[in-house]
Amino acid sequence: MSIGNGPTNRAVLYVSAIIVLLFVAFGMFLPNQMSEVVNSVFAFLTTNFGWLYLLAVAIFIVVAFGIAFSRYGNIKLGKEDDKPEFTNFQWFAMLFGGGMGIGLVFWSIAEPIMHYLSPPFGKGGTPEAMHTAMRIVFFHWGIHAWVIFAIGGLALAYFQFRKGLPFLISSAFYPLIGDRIYGPIGKAIDILSVFATVFGVATSLGLGSSQIATGLEYIWGIKATPVTISIIIAVITVIFTLATVSGLHKAMQAAANIKVWLSVAFMVFIFLFGGTVFILNTFTDTLGAYFQNFIGQTLWMGNRDWVNGWTVFYWAWWIAWAPFVGQFVARVSKGRTIREFILAVTLLPVGFSFIWLSIYGGAAFNLDKLSHGAIQAAVNADYTTALFATLKQMPVYSLTAPLAILLIVASFIGAANSATFVLAMLTSGGDMNPSEKLRGFWGIAQGVFTIMLILVGGTAALKALQTASIAAAFPFMLIMLVMCYSIYKALREDSAAI
Template sequence: MKNLTITYKISVVIALIFVLWGTFFPDHLGSIMTTAQTFFLNSFGWFYNLAASFFLLFALFLIFSKYGRIKLGKDTDKPEFSRPTWFAMLFSAGMGIGLLFYGVSEPVSHYAAPPVGEGGTRESALLALRYTYLHWGFHAWAIYAVVAMALAYFKFRKDAPGLMSATLQPVLGDRVKGPIGYTIDIIAVFATLFGVCASLGLGSQQINAGLSYLVGIPVNFGIQVTIIAIITVLFILSASTGIKRGIKYLSNANMVLATILLLAMVILGPTLFILNLFTHTFGEYIQNLPQMGMRIFPLDADRAAWTQGWTIFYWAWWISWSPFVGMFIARVSKGRTVREFTVAVLIVPTIVCAFWFAVFGGTGIHLDLLQGVDVAGQSLETGLFFVFEHLPLGGLLSIVTVLLISTFFITSADSATFVLGMQTTEGDIDPSNLIKITWGLILSASAIVLMASGGLNALQTAIIVSAFPLTIILLVMSVGIVKIFKTEVKGYKKPKKTV
């Protein structure tokens, strides 16, 4: 069979070994994962923190530098999509299961147990939104912007394959075509695999919670495995139809359902409170961004544990997702300049995500703080449905949410099988169905064994560990971007006139 590359063969073998390990020795895998998580968080939390801040500063540098006019494509290339359509696609890239899972639960969790100060107060309510914006805002999208820009530049301007290894060519030269390049791409494969696994695990837990609220189905691991199995069949069918059909139609459905749900929450929730809260907390977020982004609490073990469990985890998650989201954003951004691209990717999704959390989290905080409803006492996966119970048309909102989580589940896994197939077939933009189905099955099996080995904690550990080598790759990539952009700028200089 064609396209069975070295990267594909090695990646599949390692993935199968991992799945078998988790299947036959789940307790042993869980123990190893716990040890690994403790080691990486305690030893390298500072590294993830500095790296995330570096990518944000690097993105800002590119916006205001002389490199901003460089085009992500040939000089004659025009953008394929109008700005409104392109903005909508960036918005869709920012949407996912995570926003639904954490939409209410994260702000309410920070409100009840903030990184500093006393929980359950008006001050902690404001702090909760600021830290949620931190986790889903400029830092995250700066990471995506850097990776997507590098992929788009090398793919559309240099006609290189759409691989992570290709973006390191300015630093490593032709070595990216040998064992070093294979290693880089395999690291990107497993970071993508575990990053998406976390979303699948969260999605199955929240679908289970939603069905429990709607029809009384019990919440347990067996039900969640059944949900993953059913969704796996659906997303494999979608993946088999190709990106222009399955992913396109489901993505459009996601956009419609997400917009309906967001507007319904704004109207049915405490509208004026939400708008005031968003305006106030987003301003505070921007004002306190440097300090919040660098906090690690070296002299306070409890606060350091909070940072490790939330902030450091998020930096690792976004880094692990960067090849996946980066490839999507790169694909729709041909013909944009570096400046236009970076400004849009930083600002548009950040504002959308912040407003989403202000609406959902703000509603949950309003119920808990001002109406005495115990939203903070709910689990992460049930918080959203608990809030719906206290709103008009709550049952209908729950049904829409379960449908939306399901379609997000399918499109995330569907898109992931395409990206994993592309990463393991030398950048083939149309990997075979067999390769996509193989990765789809591995993706679901990996999510199941991680959940069996430690639930959400194991999913977080897989992300933190796999993101570590990928972070180093992204830092080298940033050096390569500056190096090759310097040659581009030299080419823009007009020759001096001779007398």
């Protein structure tokens, strides 16, 4: 198998693989000790640097929109005669599918109910708590999250398509360190990107497969054991690996389109049967509250324990996913202008997400009231069953419940497709069309690592790895802050030359 273009590219693959194996071995054989270590590290970072996570994301917002609406916004991500590779619909479907689609399916009901019961301020279980809960969900899944991906994607797309540098995170630092991006500093940045991507996807595979397993138990009584979860992971791994190997234009585009249409069908169904007027009122009220509190909530630390447990955790999680989501949205955005790219990446998926969250969250609150707390009870017992508990309160549950599992699987395939493709690019020197063998290797590797951890350490080992990848987001956050200056420096020079 030919990997990359030389020894330095193979070094990224080999070092990344060794780090992955060491963490998997640690999680398998010493799960309790690993959990203690990573939880201690994460607690230290959030306690002492929670303010920096909030401030960094605020800076990303200012930089992204500042560039978009400046004269630099007209610069094309590519040569002047380059045309977009995908239609607008295909582009939007892939932007959304490569990001947090699976997260919305997982958390769109559970998170608002959890905030409703335990809000960061005020009394839980009240109408005020419901409004606060929905505003918080918009905040965590809105512009702040996608602007992180936009910064990473802008750097990659600009330096690859405009400047002809390798399609790697390290290339974004060429204006600052020059050819040293090909040396140890650049390789360290790329290895950190691989680390965050592998464990971000592995933990999502494990936790999301747990949701599928609990759904099967909730619907048909099939026991959600580690073996059941492992079988689900194996099936999903085979599907997304075959899809990824078949190529970006074929299966990845098809998976994204299927997921979008299935998502739209669910949104329409829940909108019609979950309380249409209540949902519309929820959307309108929450959207207004979101923009009214945008700046204040961006930097709010009035309840530090809650902020560290939720907001800082989310910001770190999105930063950990920035290498792979940023690289993927950049990969499909050649030929777009910088303004078009930033506005599309930060606003289009966010608009879709807000509609989604309002429909699912609004329906959950409405149906919970009508069912005298049935959905609250389900979330308290096991929050992974929140979606199925909500669908149970609506018609044709025998049909919608299996389709919900299909939606979860389709969402997994979309995210895992893009992650696997990006891992192959990162470990092949930035090759935008990495070999099928390398794509297949990373697809199988992610599934095998996850299954091993599930069988030996259970979901506790996966949660420890999730925390570890989020802790790794701290140095990557610092890298992204420097990246902002590097982008500005390059754009200023480019604009002067033009």
